[in-house]
Amino acid sequence: MTADAAHRTANARIMMTGSGAPETRLVSCRDPRPVPGRGKVVVQVEAAGVSYAEVQMLRRLHPFPPRFPFVPGYDLVGRIVAAGSDVTRWRVGDRVAAMPRHGAWQEYVETSAKTLAAVPEHLDAAVAVALVTNGVTSHEMLHRLAALGPGDTALVHGASGGVGTLLTQLAVHHGVRVLGTASPAKHDAVRALGAEPLDYRTPDLPSAVRELVPGGVQAVFDHIGGRGLDAGWAMLADGGTLVSFDSSVAGYRPGQWFRPHVPALRRTAVRWAARTFKLTSGRRQCMYYVKPGAGFDAALAALFRLVDEGVLSPRIAARHPLDDAAGAVRALLDGTTVGKHVLIP
Template sequence: MGTPTTGTEIVFTGLGGTEVVTSRRNALSTPKPHGVLIRTEAAGVAFAEVQMLHGRYPGQPKAPFVPGYDLVGEIVEVGSEVTSWRVGQRVAAMPVTGAWAEYVEIRDRDLVPVPDEVDAATAVAVVLNGVTAWQLLHRAAKVRSGQTILVHGIGGGVGTLLAPLAAAAGVRVIGTASAHRHDALRDLGVELIDHRTEDVPSRVAELAPGGVDAVFDPLGPESLDASWRLLAPGGTLVAYGSAATLRDTGPWWRPYLRMVGRLARWELLRLFGSTGGRRARMYYVRSNAEFRTDLAMLLRMVASGQLRPLIARRLPLESAARALDLHVSGSQTGRIVLVPGLSAEDTET
C-alpha cells in the first residue's frame, strides 16, 4: 500500500453542542523534516474535548479545528531528517488537539513506542489518562505504601486507572462516584461514596477519621475548600481540573484564577508553618521527557498484564458526536475510544 493522499478527520466548526461536530476529508502532505505521519488505530475521548466544545479548555484553538488529545497508531511515512523511527512501527502520542483523524503528523521527539501485542484501544487508554493517574500519585502527591487517598470522580478515565495503580503501590483508595458506576468499580478495590446521595466529608471522616494523605480533585474552585479540610497532617491536595464549571459563563480562565488564588494562600500559610504540613498544588499533564518515560513504563505494565485499563466503548471515528454525548451523560465507566475504520456492526454496545 502506498502513502495515503487523503484522510478523514473530525472538526469542531464552532462552539455549542454536538451539532458543531462534523467530519471531512483532508489532503495529506509530505511530513516535515522531523515529522512522522501516523495512521491512527485508536484515539481517546476525554473531558478536555467536552470542555473545548464549550470553549472552556485553557488555550484551545479557535474553531474550526480538529480535536483529539491522544492517539495510538502505525507509522506510514517519516520526514527527511527522522532517524529514530521507521515505517511500520506502532507509536503513541499526546498532541492535545488533532488526534481525531485517520492520519496525523506528529514530531518525532514526541512519540513513544507501543508493544505489538497491546491492543490499540487499550494502549490509548493509558496515554493521557494513565500518565495523568501515575503522575498524580507518584510525582505530584508522592504517595507511599500504607497511605490513604481520596479520588473525586473515580469512575472516569483517570480514576479507573488511578485506583489500580494506587492499589499496586499499597495505597488505600476512597473514591466518589455515582451509584450506577459502583458495580463496575468494586473490582478495583475502591471504598466507594455516592456523591449524589451521601455527604462526602462525613463519609470520608468515618472511613478515615484522621484524614486522608492525598486528595485528587478535578472539580474546580468550589470543591477545594472541602477537599483541603479532609487532609491529614502532612497531606497533599492536588487540583487537576475544573469539571464542575463546564456550564459557567464568563471567561474560561476565571475558575482557574480562583483555584490558583486558593492554592497560593495555602502555600503561603504552609511556608509560615500554619498548615500542619499540609500542602496544595495544581497539576496538568505535559508532553515532555517525564511524560514519555512514564508512558513507556505504563505500556510495559499493560503488555505484561499488570495493568488492565477499563474500556467503556469503542466507536467509529465518525461517531465522535455520539461519543461526546456518552461522555457528558456520565453513563460510561472507563475510557471511550474512537477507532477509525470500525464499522457500526462492530461497535460495542
C-alpha cells in the first residue's frame, strides 16, 4: 500500500491512556478507519465537543467511566461516509449529530444509527456541536424541568460556561430574569448575555440573592453539587425548582469515581420524600442527565431554529486542531475563557 493510500484509510484519534495531566495522558495516534457493523454508521467528524466530562474521566471521577485506554469525546457533528446493514433512516452523505459519551475525538467514528439527529447543511459545525449536549441540556432544564416563563427569575451557576451561556440566552429570550454566577473577570460577558452577574465566591450567596429577589427565585440551575445544593435550596421561592445537572470533582482523589455525585443523589432523595409529605412549601429538587431519544431530537431541532432566527448565539471559546486536545482540556481547566471549546479534526 502506498503512503497516500495508507493515509486515506487511516483514522487519527486521541487516546486517554490513564489518569493524570492532559499533556501526558492524551496521546495522538493513527489506526485503521472503522467499518460499520449492523445498525451502525461511520461518521466523518467535522467538530467534536470538549467538556467537563472529559476532565472527570481524566481524573477517574466520572460515573461509570470506560476503561483506559479509550477515545474520549462526548459529542460530535459530522457526515455519514458508510452505513452498515439494517440502517434504513440514514444515507451516506447525511449530516448528523451524535452523542456517544466517549469516542468522538477522532476523524472517523462508528456509532449507532438509532441515536443520530439531523443537522442543517448551512450550520457551522462548531456552533452545531455546541448545541448537542450543552444546548439540549439547557433547553430541557428550562422548559421541561423548571417550566419557566415571562416574569420568573432564575439563578444560573456558571453562566459563562458551555451550558450556562446557552441556558442564560434561552431564559432571557423567554422573558426570565437571570442572575448568573461567574468570576468577576467574566461579569461583562455575563451582562452581554442579558443576565445580572454575581461572584460565585460571595460568602453568603443566598443572602445576596435574597437582597435582589426577596421572595426567592423560581429556579436554580446547579452544576456544583454537594453543599452548593443547600445554598441553592435556600434561594428558592415557594414552589421553586432546584435542578442539579453535574457535580464538582474538586477535592476528590482520583479514582473516587462515584463519590462526587452521591451528595446530589442523597439530597434529591431526601427532598423528594419531604415534598411528598408537603414539607417543602412546594419546592422540589431534581437531577438532569441528557440522553438520546425523541425529546432530544425535538429540543435539538428547536435550538437549530433559534440559531437561524438570531435568538441563540453559541459562544465558541476556541477551535482546536484534534492533536491539540490536551491544550483544549487545559484551557477548560484554567477557566479563563467563555463558552465551548471545540476540536476540529
